[in-house]
């Protein structure tokens with residue numbers, strides 16, 4: 222058998238005889254010719270079977286091929302600008318590994334989202350979905366590369382936790398040997414302990430929100446990277462956030478420009494502008510933008526909804542930081558702004574093109590007294606946070622961090638209509654199968 226190669230690298234083998242292993246995506250018969258669209262997980266190529274060029278048994282096998290049959294094809298690589306990816310395989314031999322059953326549910330045609338979601342385990346095989354998952358992997362790797370190269374230590378935080386971080390209304394409760402435990406909403410509180418050991422840390426894993434929201438931006442299980450820094454302030458959050466997001470976007474452009482343009486039909490010129498610094502405006506300034514752009518009655522003090530975030534971010538070509546939200550609109554742990562207790566040292570990063578919040582974070586309360594006051598105000602059970610208060614008793618420091626949602630970031634980069642396409646098996650209010 223000739224050398225087994227990946228379709229993604231086929232350009233390196235022009236004129237050579239190679240072997241590909243994959244699945245039949247599409248078959249077109251034209252007399253003594255068969256055009257097979259083969260995919261192998263790294264890309265798609267057209268394999269041309271000419272009856273006179275293959276053994277009779279190979280032709281007979283090709284004739285019985287059904288969509289998604291697994292196969293091994295050998296042939297000579299030739300450049301052809303009409304072919305997907307610019308190359309074709311002139312087949313000299315073909316072996317079928319398994320004939321797929323003839324009723325493969327996902328035909329190369331339009332299907333409704335509900336049907337596709339019920340068949341997500343097969344839908345992910347489509348070139349578009351596979352491309353998105355490949356870009357997702359690049360986003361995750363780029364995030365880790367940037368943090369690892371900037372002295373952040375990856376520390377894993379618990380999934381089973383005793384208390385809320387982001388409000389008690391979106392907790393998934395589970396029984397923990399007769400006591401309640403909650404799936405992690407955020408690793409932040411544990412990160413705040415870890416920085417006293419390591420200075421700069423990040424956790425990166427699944428987080429859970431029992432969101433009752435059916436929107437294009439909400440999942441009930443999503444992946445979040447959460448950097449946290451000792452001796453840091455709100456400004457450090459924005460510095461790190463803009464540098465990391467810019468690095469991620471430029472890395473995706475470098476590695477996946479062709480897929481973005483050809484498979485996802487994404488206008489990449491927007492992404493080319495994503496470099497530091499990002500604009501930074503206060504919540505007060507953001508409210509002024511709303512008042513001047515159709516939301517004259519927006520009341521100061523409210524959190525922004527999707528339409529508001531879209532209006533605010535539409536004023537800028539880059540993601541925009543909005544800082545100093547009203548204290549009452551944010552979580553219990555937010556440090557207050559000296560002299561303005563009604564606002565806190567929080568920040569969100571709003572992505573352009575209507576993708577809204579991709580980062581939430583801020584500076585954390587450093588004093589025992591204010592933290593105890595906030596726990597009372599938020600009616601949080603003090604006993605579940607005693608350890609967290611300890612962090613303010615023993616060498617407290619100004620510290621800050623944020624969480625970036627992978628799925629929302631990926632949806633923006635790829636310009637996807639819904640976060641359901643940003644993870645292999647999305648979990649949403651009304652979707653947990655397969």
Ligand SMILES: NC(=O)C[C@H]([NH3+])C(=O)NS(=O)(=O)OC[C@H]1O[C@@H](n2cnc3c(N)ncnc32)[C@H](O)[C@@H]1O
Pocket residue numbers: 386387406407408409430432438439440441443445447448578579580581582583622623624625626627628629630
């Ligand atoms: N270490 C920190 O400071 C993080 C902080 N405790 C936190 O969880 N902030 S956040 O709730 O705004 O969520 C952060 C990001 O997490 C994403 N996120 C937040 N909730 C969701 C849902 N439901 N679906 C998808 N993505 C979500 C979104 O990008 C948010 O900006």
Ligand SMILES: [Mg+2]
Pocket residue numbers: 569578580581
């Ligand atoms: Mg948020």
